[in-house]
Amino acid sequence: MDKLKSAAPIFAGVVTTVLRLPVFFIMENWVFSTEGEIWSTLILRIYGFVLAILMSTLQRNQLFKLYWNLTTGILLLYLPFQYVVMKVLEPALNGIKINDSATLTAFLLCIATGLLAVHLSEEKTWKAAVLMVNTLTVPAVYIGLPPYVTHYIHDFTATSILCNLFYRVSLSMFGLVEEIYLLIYLIRILGFNSVAKPILDSIQRPFLVFWLATFAYSAVHPVKEIAHVDWTTSLDYWLSFLSTCVEECCRTPVGLMATSVVVAYVASYARLLLEAFLYGFRRIGNHNTSGWIEGVAFFFISIQIGVLENHPTDTHKDVQRRSYPLKITSLLVVAIFLETTYQTLNSKIASFSASTKYSNHIRALMTYIILLLSSCFVVYSVCNLVSNGIFLPLVIVFGSTIIEIVGSLLVYTLFLYDFKYSAENLDDTIFYIKSSVGIVVFVGAVIVSCSGLWLVKNEGISWIQTPCLILHTYFKVWNKFNDGYDAFILRRNCRKKINSLPWATNERLRNHGDVCSICYQVMSSAKITPCGHFYHRNCLQKWMNDNNTCPLCSYRISV
Incomplete structure (x- = not known):
């Protein structure tokens, strides 16, 4: 039993994934259809686009309700109407006599699908009985109403079912709007x-x-x-x-x-x-x-x-x-x-x-x-x-x-x-290597930006190449230049601070009798900070490349 409970979320996730798959076929056949195809009309494209958005973004419960309503619409509109139009309505409008068995079969099919739609409907009151409107066409044909009246009744029935379906889909749209508001609220709280x-x-x-x-x-x-x-x-x-x-x-x-x-x-x-x-x-x-x-x-x-x-x-x-x-x-x-x-x-x-x-x-x-x-x-x-x-x-x-x-x-x-x-002097060597690499990369980025501007001048503005050129110029040229300039200024200031600090004499080193607090090694030479602490020059320079305070007491070191 515990295994079944643990497998339930996985099964629900698989079902949800399967229910979202029709989105892709709707997008390909409706939204991206070419002129002359059955789905090329503007209304069907908009409706298909709305369905695709709903199927791809609705949460699991709302997605199940949407499919529930679509199933109801198919039961009311497609299945019985195919039989009613072919076996009852078209022969009646053409003056052909209809068998009683065909009329009875169509009427029972409409009643069965209508009752099933009422059972599946979210409305459990008398309003659900409106879904039985799909049975009106068959009695109109059976009692012998004029053809134009029968045609109007058929159109009224189809329109009523479509309006009900559009109403249910619009409820899903409102549900999507509520979910969007909830997501905005959660983003403000959780990020x-x-x-x-x-x-x-x-x-x-x-x-x-x-x-x-x-x-x-x-x-x-x-x-x-x-x-x-x-x-x-x-x-x-x-x-x-x-x-x-x-x-x-x-x-x-x-x-x-x-x-x-x-x-x-x-x-x-x-x-x-x-x-x-x-x-x-x-x-x-x-x-x-x-x-x-x-x-x-x-x-x-x-x-x-x-x-x-x-x-x-x-x-x-x-x-x-x-x-x-x-x-x-x-x-x-x-x-x-x-x-x-x-x-x-x-x-x-x-x-x-x-x-x-x-x-x-x-x-x-x-x-x-x-x-x-x-x-x-x-x-x-x-x-x-x-x-x-x-x-x-x-x-x-x-x-x-x-x-x-x-x-x-x-x-x-x-x-x-x-x-x-x-x-020794490893920090300087690493700085020169990084600076050389940065300069070469920066020059390459400038060449690419100039090439992009040349393309824009000769071929015109492109909705893909031009934004990429702007992003490249900002991140690879402007930001790289600012980062390199800031690193240069920081290192120059660090050098000035280090050079301004006095060297420790041999007598003061013997009186100090301690190791460097950064590398924990014996000091044969040391720099003295204004707060009186002793450090290796290279160790203190590495520290001050990222900090402007004493490593021990956080005293601010300035030139």
């Missing part, structure tokens, strides 16, 4: 991340299931130009087959969104795998990494490159040409993943100290090497695939990631050397 994460997870799962179903369908029904391939002998055709299946999943806007969600999942778990390698697979904690940056990047890059465009697929060359934009997009997204992963793991590696286990330091070095080799391979692959100068700035951006990784790897190696051998 955005704690409230948004469960909602995003509930939206991601249907996208993932939809993509898996689409991928499975593409794998079972391969396109004709690759269906004849002997898969047991050629790895290249296996890769071609997989890329074709993924490309088939990206043919529609909804499929592209689902593929972007899958990319976010893959990036998130790949980053988690690297983090587990860094800390040890047994010590990895909760899964807090996210892959939304890679997912959003995949979506917009795919639109910009033209993955959604339809191409002929008559020959195997056409398959390769059609999969070319997808290969470029995948490589660019992998490069973005490597950059964001480096930024995430680099801050965690920086927290390692001399007390950290030696095996963790080895893992940190291996992590840098893995990121470096992967970035080099991506840049090499992009250079081989792309000959257009438009993508050269992107190569520069990802090349700057390689330079940053090399700089971090060199700095971390020097830190390990300092832990073992206590190198």
